[in-house]
Amino acid sequence: MPDASAWAADDPAARMRRWTEAYAPRPGLADELVDAEGALRGGWPRFLERLARLDDREVAARFLSAERHIRDAGISYRVYGDGREHPWPLGSLPLVIDAADWAELSAGIVQRAGLMERIVGDIYGAGRLVAEGFLPAGVVAGHPEFLRPVHGIAPPGGRWLPIYAADVGRGPDGRWQVLADRTQAPSGLGYALENRMVLARAFPDLFADLHVERLPGFFQAFRAGLAASCERSDPRICLLTSGPYSSTYVEQAALARYLGFLLVEGDDLVVRDGLLHVRTIAGLKRTDAVWRRIDADYLDPMELRSDSRLGVPGILQVLRRGGAVVGNMPGSGVLESAALSPYLPAIARRLTGEELRLTGPRTWWCGDPDGLNHALSNLDHLTLRPAATPLRGPERDAMLAGPALDAARAHAVAALRERPFDWVAQETAPLSTMPAWQDGRLVARPFVMRVFAAATPEGWRVLPSAFCRVAEREGADPSEMRAGIRSADVWVLSDTPVDTPTLVHTSAPRIRRIAGHLPSRAADNLFWFGRYLERAEAVIRLVQAHLGVFTEAVAADASGEAGAPTALAIRALLKEWGSVSAADLGPAALAGEALSGKTVHGSALSHGLEARRIAASLRERLPAESWRALADLRDTLVYAEGWAPTEAQLFGKAERALGHLAALSGLIHENMGHAAGWRFADMGRRIERAINTCSFALRFCGEEASAEDLGVMLSLADSQIAYGARYLVGVSRDAVCDMAVLDPNNPRSVAYQIQAITAHLDALPALAADGLPEAHRRRALALAVTLQTSEAADFDAEALERFESDLEGLANGIASRYFPNGPDALRPEKLTGLA
Numbered sequence: 001m002p003d004a005s006a007w008a009a010d011d012p013a014a015r016m017r018r019w020t021e022a023y024a025p026r027p028g029l030a031d032e033l034v035d036a037e038g039a040l041r042g043g044w045p046r047f048l049e050r051l052a053r054l055d056d057r058e059v060a061a062r063f064l065s066a067e068r069h070i071r072d073a074g075i076s077y078r079v080y081g082d083g084r085e086h087p088w089p090l091g092s093l094p095l096v097i098d099a100a101d102w103a104e105l106s107a108g109i110v111q112r113a114g115l116m117e118r119i120v121g122d123i124y125g126a127g128r129l130v131a132e133g134f135l136p137a138g139v140v141a142g143h144p145e146f147l148r149p150v151h152g153i154a155p156p157g158g159r160w161l162p163i164y165a166a167d168v169g170r171g172p173d174g175r176w177q178v179l180a181d182r183t184q185a186p187s188g189l190g191y192a193l194e195n196r197m198v199l200a201r202a203f204p205d206l207f208a209d210l211h212v213e214r215l216p217g218f219f220q221a222f223r224a225g226l227a228a229s230c231e232r233s234d235p236r237i238c239l240l241t242s243g244p245y246s247s248t249y250v251e252q253a254a255l256a257r258y259l260g261f262l263l264v265e266g267d268d269l270v271v272r273d274g275l276l277h278v279r280t281i282a283g284l285k286r287t288d289a290v291w292r293r294i295d296a297d298y299l300d301p302m303e304l305r306s307d308s309r310l311g312v313p314g315i316l317q318v319l320r321r322g323g324a325v326v327g328n329m330p331g332s333g334v335l336e337s338a339a340l341s342p343y344l345p346a347i348a349r350r351l352t353g354e355e356l357r358l359t360g361p362r363t364w365w366c367g368d369p370d371g372l373n374h375a376l377s378n379l380d381h382l383t384l385r386p387a388a389t390p391l392r393g394p395e396r397d398a399m400l401a402g403p404a405l406d407a408a409r410a411h412a413v414a415a416l417r418e419r420p421f422d423w424v425a426q427e428t429a430p431l432s433t434m435p436a437w438q439d440g441r442l443v444a445r446p447f448v449m450r451v452f453a454a455a456t457p458e459g460w461r462v463l464p465s466a467f468c469r470v471a472e473r474e475g476a477d478p479s480e481m482r483a484g485i486r487s488a489d490v491w492v493l494s495d496t497p498v499d500t501p502t503l504v505h506t507s508a509p510r511i512r513r514i515a516g517h518l519p520s521r522a523a524d525n526l527f528w529f530g531r532y533l534e535r536a537e538a539v540i541r542l543v544q545a546h547l548g549v550f551t552e553a554v555a556a557d558a559s560g561e562a563g564a565p566t567a568l569a570i571r572a573l574l575k576e577w578g579s580v581s582a583a584d585l586g587p588a589a590l591a592g593e594a595l596s597g598k599t600v601h602g603s604a605l606s607h608g609l610e611a612r613r614i615a616a617s618l619r620e621r622l623p624a625e626s627w628r629a630l631a632d633l634r635d636t637l638v639y640a641e642g643w644a645p646t647e648a649q650l651f652g653k654a655e656r657a658l659g660h661l662a663a664l665s666g667l668i669h670e671n672m673g674h675a676a677g678w679r680f681a682d683m684g685r686r687i688e689r690a691i692n693t694c695s696f697a698l699r700f701c702g703e704e705a706s707a708e709d710l711g712v713m714l715s716l717a718d719s720q721i722a723y724g725a726r727y728l729v730g731v732s733r734d735a736v737c738d739m740a741v742l743d744p745n746n747p748r749s750v751a752y753q754i755q756a757i758t759a760h761l762d763a764l765p766a767l768a769a770d771g772l773p774e775a776h777r778r779r780a781l782a783l784a785v786t787l788q789t790s791e792a793a794d795f796d797a798e799a800l801e802r803f804e805s806d807l808e809g810l811a812n813g814i815a816s817r818y819f820p821n822g823p824d825a826l827r828p829e830k831l832t833g834l835a
Contacts, residue, residue, distance in 0.1 A: 012052035019048060023435060025444035026474070030170035030432035032095060033442070042098035043210070043493035044435075050206050056440055063092045063437070066202040074619070074627035075194050078247040079482050085616075088250075089481075090195055092437040094489040095449065095468050102213075102492045105168070105176050105451065106462040108358035113164040113453040113460050115344070116183060116335050118351050120160045124151050124331055134347050138367050138421050139340060143388050145184065145333030147296060149303045153319050155329045157229025162291070162327030163189070163222065164453045164460075167479070168358070170432035177429075178360045179448060179479075181340075184333030185293050188450045188467030190251025193219075193258060195489040196465060211494040213464035221461045222454035223259050226289050229325045235288030236517075238262045238269070238278060242294045242310045244617040247481075252293050253619035261291065263620050268519045271314035276324040280517040281676055281818045282765035289325035296330035304330075338424045339365040339387040361429045367421030375416060375425035382425040384412055431478070434488070436470055446471045448478050449490065466490040518676040522621060524819035526677055529614045529622075530684025536607035536633075537661050538692040538716075539579050540654050543591045543604070545712045546570050547651045566708040569699045578602030591650045595657070596637045604657065605637040623671035626664055633660040679760040680818075686760075687811050690753035693717060693740060694804040701737050702797055710736045717748040734792040741795055742787055750803075751787040757810075758784050764818075776813035783810065 020040065025031035035041050040048070051059065067090075075088040097105075122129050123146070129135040140146050165186035167179045196215055200207045227235050239261045241252045256263035262278060269287060270277050277284040292299065298308040300316045318324050341363040348356040364371035365387065375382060416423060433444040450467040453460045468488040469478040478485045546567070568583075571590065575583040579594040579602040597603035612630045615622055636656045639645065645653070665685070672678045693716075700713040710731040714720045717740040727735055744751040758780045766774060773781065783806055795803075 012049065015056075016048050016052040019052070019442045023442045023444065025433050026430075028172065029430055030172060030174045031444055032097075032170070032432065032434040032447075033444070036174065042101050043096045043491075046210055046493060047094075047096045047206070047491070050209055060440075062202045066090060066092070066198050069198055069201060072628040072631065073624060074250070074616075074631065075198070076250050077191075077481055078245070078249075088191070088194065089486040090198055091470050091486040091488040093435060093442075094199060094491040095434050095447065095466075096491050096493060098493050099495055102464070105358075108176065109164075109166060109451050109453050109462050110460040111348075111352070111354065111357050112166060112178065112181070113161065113455075115348055115352060115356075116164060116181060117159070117161050117455075119340075119347060120183070120329075120332050120335055123334060124153065124160075129347060129350070132350075134350055135340075135343050136365070136368065139337060139343070139365065139387075140334060142367070142421055143334045143337045143339075145296065145331065145336065145388070147304065147331040147334075149300075149316055150319075150329070150331035153316070153329075154322070155326075156319060156322045157289075157325040159225075159229055159325075159327065159455050160329045160332050162226055162229070162325075162455050164455075165189075165450050166358070167448050167450050169448055171361075171429060176358060178358045180338070181336055182450065183328060183335040184295065185328060186450070186452065187248045187251065187293070189452055189463070190248070190253075190255040190258075191487060192450075192452075192463065192465055192467040192490070194251065194254055195467075195487055199489040207491075210491065211496060211498050213492040213494055213498055215463065215465055217499075218452075218454065218461055218463045219259060221456040221458070225454055225456040226291065226325065226327060228457045229327075230288040232288055236262065236278070236286065237289040237291065238264045238287050239291045240264055240266070240269070240293055242266075242298075244613075246293070248293070249616070250619065257620035262287075262517075262519060263522075264290075264519055265521060266294075266308075266310045266312050268521050269312040269315075271312060271318055274318060274321045274323050276312070276315065276318050278517070279520040279820065281520060281523050281680075282517055283767055285517050287324060289327070291327050292330070296333055299326075299330050337387055338363065338385050338426075339367065339421075341424070342368075342371070362427045364425045365421075366416055366423045366425060371425065372416060372420045375423070376413065378425070379409060379412060381428065383428045384415070384423050384425055387422055387424050434468075434470065436472075436486075436488075445474070446476065446478055447488070464492045518680070520819050522618065522677065523680045524815070525614050525617050526621070526680040527684040527814070527819075529611055529618060530681045530686075531688040532607045532611040532614065533661060533664060534685045534688035534692065535602075536604045536611065537658065538688075539574070539577065539594055539602065539604040539607065540657050540661075541716050541718075542570055542574055542579075543594050544651065544654050544658075545715050546574075546594075547587065547591050547647050547654070548715075564708065566700070566706065566712055569709070570712070573695070573699055574602075579604075588645065588647050588650060591647065591654075592645060595650060595653060596639055605634070608633050608637060608657075621672075621677050623667045625671065626667050629660050629664045629667060633657060633664070636660060676764060679763060683757055683760045683814070686753040686756045687807060687814075689748070690750045690757075691804055691807045691811075693748070693750050693753075694800050694807065697737060697741055697795070698797060698800045698804070701733060701740065703733065705733050705736075707731055713740055717746070719746060719748055722746065737792040737795055741800075742790060742792060744787075751784075754780065754784045754787060761814075774817060776810065776817045779806070779810045779813050783807070 023033060025034065033041060033044050070088050070090060076085040077088055078085060119129065123140055130137050130140060161183055163186055165182035165188070167182065168176050169179055171177045193215065226237055239252060239256045241249060241263060243249065243265050246252065253263060255261070264278055268279050270279060270284065272284060276287040276290070278287045294310050297304045299311040300313065301308040301311055302313045303316045304311070315326070316330070319326060341360055342365055345356045345359065348354060364374050366372045366375050375384070431446040431448065434447045435442040436445040447468055447470045452463040452466070468490050469481060470486050470488050471478045472484050472486060476484055481487070571583040574580045574590070574594050578600055580590055580597070581593060581600055585593065593600060594603055596605045598605065600606065608630070612634060615626065615630055636653060668678065668681055672681070696713060696716045700709040700716070707730065710733060713736050714723050714731070719739050723736070723739055739746055739749065741750045743749045744755055746752055761777045761780055768774070783803070786803070
């Protein structure tokens with residue numbers, strides 16, 4: 001076999017032959033690349049011919065750039081039962097489908113989506129399918145997603161399923177078949193969008209030359225469908241998430257950002273007067289529609305699961321009154337029952353008068369006596385699956401393997417005898433395969449593709465792509481994302497050039513310059529995001545002062561000799577902040593722990609990781625590049641166990657970390673809209689900087705401060721150059737205090753921070769319309785006046801301590817006003833009786 005250098009010299013035709021001749025799908029299985037006769041299928045010849053024009057090194061470089069972008073953008077997911085974030089495993093090759101094949105699949109998806117809409121409407125309405133014998137009552141009532149409190153509710157807006165999805169693959173005959181219906185809260189749509197963005201960046205030339213269908217039109221239609229279901233012409237739409245620890249939170253944030261929805265958690269929503277509201281910094285604001293991404297039984301703790309902390313108390317009562325649109329409606333998960341499959345063809349004929357275009361593997365519900373007998377008589381040729389919620393982990397893998405072994409057979413028979421209605425039996429049909437890139441060649445791997453359809457004002461519309469999961473080895477089951485499973489973009493190739501729509505209005509909207517309402521939780525997170533970044537910076541600057549000026553004095557003190565008071569003050573402050581475990585460590589050890597300590601809560605690394613954790617819940621609001629800067633900050637501060645860096649290396653590490661923090665600050669200032677969200681992020685940094693500067697001044701700018709103390713104060717306030725330009729003589733306590741505390745033109749001074757905070761508060765909405773300043777704003781104004789009317793000599797230790805305490809009080813006042821929870825959420829007041 002030729003080596004890589006020889007391959008690089010291949011012409012495109014030779015390279016394409018090499019790829020296809022080495023490709024070997026399993027006999028008897030449908031494959032996406034080649035048909036039963038071994039000929040290339042559909043659009044694959046066009047794709048491979050175009051890819052073969054790139055030599056192997058360029059192909060590898062493009063794959064590597066895609067992986068790097070995933071890392072820089074922080075695209076990740078969580079595996080069920082594992083709290084860690086894993087980098088998104090995007091496969092290198094897309095799944096390529098030609099227009100004719102996709103049109104046939106789309107027609108079947110549209111028919112099936114409409115059928116599911118009618119079935120769920122009947123289940124929670126008239127119940128004719130059960131009454132007429134088309135659907136066994138046990139299939140419905142025995143499913144955990146059949147929610148009795150929902151029965152009789154007419155869905156506001158008229159839709160049970162604003163979004164429908166189906167997991168599909170090819171059967172042995174090469175025809176598409178449905179493996180599972182997804183109607184509860186289908187996931188994967190955001191990851192399909194992320195896959196497209198990443199791969200389109202890696203192969204922009206192929207993407208354009210092959211006329212790949214674009215995605216924005218689908219999302220625009222989906223958004224229009226939700227908006228059309230609402231009563232108000234300009235509705236407020238929220239995406240309800242279970243929070244940043246959800247396994248699919250990253251895709252939820254991506255969808256919220258892309259569609260312009262508010263990303264909310266259950267605590268962000270509240271029911272008042274039969275309507276649904278979102279808590280914002282301007283008070284309660286009506287919510288017209290909620291795209292639900294939590295399981296339905298967690299939605300309303302008053303009527304469903306009483307232990308739920310994810311839902312909204314009273315939301316079912318809102319639905320009864322028609323006060324808000326919820327998609328998908330609670331209870332729609334009953335359609336995911338595998339026991340529904342045997343009855344779908346007859347139901348389709350009953351409700352639509354048509355044959356079902358897309359079927360699945362032959363299935364028998366074991367709750368039916370005939371189905372149970374068939375399952376028991378044919379266990380060697382069937383696979384048992386749960387009729388309701390799929391199992392996960394090893395228990396699921398053992399069951400999906402089928403009861404061929406004696407031990408598995410005994411387990412299967414016992415389960416069927418005990419609770420037959422919990423199981424369905426299916427014909428065993430291996431998954432079809434698609435090409436994946438491995439070690440410079442094409443290999444056949446099993447895949448499952450999730451196709452989405454959205455209810456729009458013009459009818460059902462299918463996403464011209466899909467969320468595809470591919471196994472990394474033969475025989476693995478790619479039905480869910482976990483270790484050993486990768487994702488793939490799906491390219492639907494058009495025969496003609498395609499339009500490139502964007503998420504814009506089809507008609508010119510009324511021009512507005514308002515940024516919408518900021519949820520209180522998001523404001524809270526942004527505020528603390530800024531505070532933690534500033535805490536990390538303060539620790540790093542202290543470490544720099546320790547390393548750059550007083551290394552020798554600290555070393556002397558560590559050996560039991562007399563140490564410089566300034567050095568001792570730095571060490572004491574680091575210990576007080578929890579940045580080090582002990583104040584008597586050696587210089588390098590002290591600096592290393594303060595910068596990168598994993599077991600101390602106040603290290604720069606700990607603060608940086610906490611900021612990163614908060615940023616994970618702000619993905620839809622922060623600039624996309626900020627995640628890369630946070631990753632760089634983390635990578636700079638972390639170093640391998642056992643490595644003992646020198647003081648010079650630690651000083652360089654601190655400098656680089658400050659550079660990443662400066663980049664983050666610049667990204668937030670320049671790339672984030674200067675609306676309420678930016679104000680809270682900046683306000684968090686300002687108030688933390690003011691508190692830290694007061695803390696520095698208490699220790700290094702006292703009445704008895706030495707020249708070394710004052711030099712450190714200027715260093716911590718990053719004001720050495722400005723001071724030298726202003727004062728030609730040496731350091732003076734009052735001059736340093738004036739510059740670091742009182743000078744409103746110094747961007748590092750306390751006065752500058754209060755000035756900025758006051759401006760932010762002036763720009764934020766008030767609850768009362770009486771024109772009077774609210775309590776937290778009066779606090780800020782009082783602090784500003786104190787600084788404006790004071791002199792440096794007035795700021796002794798007592799005054800600095802008092803001012804630092806007042807700053808903490810201001811932070812608490814901001815929190816109590818803008819970040820209320822539970823019954824503390826307030827509505828904005830409206831003045832009445834004015835002419």
